[in-house]
Amino acid sequence: MKAEIICVGTELLLGDIVNTNAYVIARALKEIGIDVYYHTVVGDNFARIKEVFLSALKRSDIIITTGGLGPTRDDITKDAIAEALNLKMIINEEALIKIEEFFKRVNREFTKNNLRQALIPETSQIIPNEIGLAPGVLLEKDDKIVIMLPGPPFEMEPMLYNYCIPYLQKKSGAIIFSRVLKFYGIGESSLEEKLIDLIDSQSNPTIAPYAKMGEVTIRITAKAKNKEEAIQMIIPIEEEIKRRVGNYIYAFDDQKIEDVVAKMLIEKGITIAIAESCTGGLISHKLTNVPGISKSLERAVVSYSNKSKIELLEVNPETIEKTGAVSEKTAEEMAMGIRINAKCDIGLSITGIAGPDGGTLEKPVGLVYIGYSDKNNTFSKKFLFKGKRQEIKERAANAALQLLREKLLEF
């Protein structure tokens, strides 16, 4: 089955936002063995939406659109497609009730333009939108499938994954299934060297290395009748890769380092307290994205001032005076101080210079010390990260979580 993606929105066309929707949808379709042949972006213009839709209808079996389902006069995707297919627009009662209830609940006036969100082409059905008010539309006509989804990714994505993909998977019959292995501490080229014979000799599953922002991954992809068959094809290859370079693997599939670390903390019943300076709360933010972490994370302190380092982390004022707030010794005292104050198993600390100002020849922007303390052991490790302020924060936070993971293996 051939699919194509049409993203509607002048904000995409003019480069106000990057088109992540096409990317997300293409990935999801690939996984259920549906080939995508074209993506098109078109503005909020009736004639052009209709034209692009009619071209797509000629050459593809499945057309998925995003954008233009909202309440404003710019939102005309449904109207343009209905006209292209000679369908009338009718009120969908379910959608209307939901919209009316929303306005009652938030005690806001129901403005007339909101009615538009409940209008859909006849013979079609709605795809529930659990985040926003504009439902999606699913319609089948003459062996073609048309799916219209809203533009905002946080509304679009659950509708795609929960409704559209299961529905399309039934139609497709084949699946593509991938397994991702994530590596830390080994470069892309050395990894490839160690696996080159495997990579070259495989066509199904395929083995593809990929690198981005300090992370190297290997994707093993199998095409099969169903997921179970695909998994059986992947297992022996995964095992061989693990045999060769398994000690560098820290996560699988969509797992992030914070997911891995949080899981280890929770399962092992270990408590932790975190003292952050240069990362400004990012380590804690990442860890608290994981449900259930409140069992392990006792507290975190963003000790931006020296005063807070002294008061909340028991850092010796002399240490700061002699070695500076960004130093091996301060990082160690921060980690030990917060561990003892919070009565936790582990204290993790980070202090550094995120920039753009504050760097010197001796202590340049990007210099970061990560401190670790448990009841047997307190130490800190020096890093030098490149990039802008936010990139340095990101890399430093990830390095701290990687260091924590290594230590947690010993528990």
Next chain:
Amino acid sequence: MKAEIICVGTELLLGDIVNTNAYVIARALKEIGIDVYYHTVVGDNFARIKEVFLSALKRSDIIITTGGLGPTRDDITKDAIAEALNLKMIINEEALIKIEEFFKRVNREFTKNNLRQALIPETSQIIPNEIGLAPGVLLEKDDKIVIMLPGPPFEMEPMLYNYCIPYLQKKSGAIIFSRVLKFYGIGESSLEEKLIDLIDSQSNPTIAPYAKMGEVTIRITAKAKNKEEAIQMIIPIEEEIKRRVGNYIYAFDDQKIEDVVAKMLIEKGITIAIAESCTGGLISHKLTNVPGISKSLERAVVSYSNKSKIELLEVNPETIEKTGAVSEKTAEEMAMGIRINAKCDIGLSITGIAGPDGGTLEKPVGLVYIGYSDKNNTFSKKFLFKGKRQEIKERAANAALQLLREKLLEF
């Protein structure tokens, strides 16, 4: 002049990478007043590239392609376009010399497939590529302009900015300039209703509302001879919008709420300490993304445990016992406690239930209290946010920063 962008590459089509090239090119064209009507993504397939190019040729004056200029058999953009325009492919001597020199310099064998990079359609000229080996192609035919650029962004972007944009600006003679107003506390549809007469009566500048994740924006876009003229056209409309709904505006252009708040704090010389529970460090992370905030942010505490609320924020254990950790009273005590402990002008606190677990009928997932304390005034405000854990964190952090902004207006 109407332009369209065609991005060639199976890796884009299948969702291996996000299409940032279309975004970058569209932004650059917008700034020189060239309207983009379509973006298309197509795979490395001769017939489909040709088909897409011929459609574009019918409807647009300028066609910019990216991708498919390299040495491999997949790289067929130039061939497909040459065939579509009935042009022969010829060797470009300048490009050939550069490629041969490269292979000499790196002492590698010149493989025959590299010749392909020096082939261009007759009557066209090359666009120098200072990073890689594949030159771009510029060709004018029958009032149409065709520009072919390589796919890798770090090669494409310098060629775009240094050669193509100056060349196209001469042809265009106009620029487009936008002003963005960001709103909080008003819905997209009510905002549009209050401005509908303005929106309808304007064609240059245009006024376009746009909503995403709890934020509503208005973009005013003017087409003019130069930036100064555009600004003069935008000012009266911006003033009229401010007159009607100015009290909902919190930021302009690319500013985020944390930028606005950090600027206010730093400029007014106000110190702040933050106590976060459900947002887990996100407010602090956002604020510390802004350079210079160390002058104002004294500390932040992620008080996940009750013990840390009591020890670091002076919350009364009785308050937690009687009203719970997620309550109006606890939020107030957190804000006041951290303000006094940190000896700051303002204490900001947040406590809530980010989910997915921990909700009850009385205190559901998404319930959040934001507390505020200064020397005259301590209070908290109740919110109910929808979404998943990370969305609730995001919305709650933004709401806290918005509340802080409102209070900072009084300083």
